[in-house]
Every structure is written in C-alpha cells, then in structure tokens.
Amino acid sequence: MPTGSIARNAQVAGIYIQSVITRTGTGTIAQVVPLPAAKAGNLSTRTDNNTGVATLAGGHGIINTDVCNLFWSAGCRAGMVATVATNAVTLDGGAGDVLPAENSAVTVSKQVVIDTDFDGDLLEMIAMVSSLKAHVDFLDAGSAVLLAKDLTAVEDFSWVANTGVANPLTGNAVASMAAACGDSSAAATLTLGALYDSA
Secondary structure, three states: OOEEEEEEEEEEOOEEEEEEEEEEOOEEEEEEEEEOOOEEEEEEEEEEOOEEEEEEOOOOOOOOOOEEEEEEOOEEEEEEEEEEEOOEEEEEOOEEOOOOOOOOEEEEEEOEEEOOOEOHHHEEEEEEEEOOOEEEEEEOOOOOEEEEEEEOOOOOEEEEOOOOOOOOOOOOOEOEEEEEEOOOOOOEEEEEEEEEOOO
16 A cells, blocks of 8 residues: 655754654655746735736736736735736736735746645645745635645645644545746746545
C-alpha cells in the first residue's frame, strides 16, 4: 500500500525536536505545477472592497474575462474577473481580503487551473509548498471554494489524519484547484502531494 510521511525539525529555546508522522492509504496524488510570475503595478482606483483598477506595465498579457488573483503586501483577493483597457485592468468580485488603499503597490496573476479530482473526506495526508508567495483555492464541481490557502515562499501547508486537527477538506469532493503566484520577480513552482484511503 502507498505510504506517506511528514518529517519536522524544530529548534526552539535551545531545544531540538524531531518528529515523523507516517500514514498508509490506497492511492496518491502528485502535482508539480509552474505558476507564471505576477505582473506588478499599483491600485490606481479603489471602487469598493472588491472592485478596483490595477494599472500594469505594457505586455502584461491579461485579457477580458481572465480570472485573476490580486496580491499586495498584507493580503490577497482571489478569483477576480478582469476587464482590460490597455494597461488598466479592472478587477471585480472574488473572495479573500478587502482591497488595500488606493495607490497601493499590487501584483496581478491569472489563475492556473489544475485538474485534480479527489474526495477530501478520504484524505490521510496532504502537503503543499510554493517556491514563492502564492495562493491556492480548492474548488468543487460548481467552482465553490472549499479551502483557500495563502502560501508564503517555501513555508509548507500540511494536514494529517488522526492528529486532533479537523480535516480542512471535508464535504464536497475537490474537482480542481486554482493557483497563482504573487511574486513579480520570477515564476513559482507549486508542489502538492496527497495520500488517501478509499478502502
């Protein structure tokens, strides 16, 4: 049977702690996905908490109806729909943090859709990490967000069954993921591994 493990090393107050959690299951999921670099600009107009205009440099590549994530230093709003007038990209809707103040520095990324189907109720273990700042939404078949995760560069997110922490992906099955890089300096790599037990 497939096996997964998560190892952690901690050094706090002069104390060194090492642990390894291992689980077995019937199947695995593995994804290594490139996420294009975000486009840098500023929030030139803030209409309300979920609508604003990001002014970007030429060649940004975003077109009408693209679904994008907007990032700034203290937050992210995901799943916003773009309306483009040259370098002025109006972003509307989505979910997450309310938009920052007008003229804030922002980055905009078109979401990358990842076709990954699994039933979160069957998970034994899941872990993911991005090489750069990113945001990931787990979506059901109706595109409702089941779980939204902001990822700090190289800081992982993980969950393991039977550790006293509630499963964050119970309920509807995951039909896809939508991810975007929030860093304009380079493309990111999103890596995800999951172990499930359908027996």
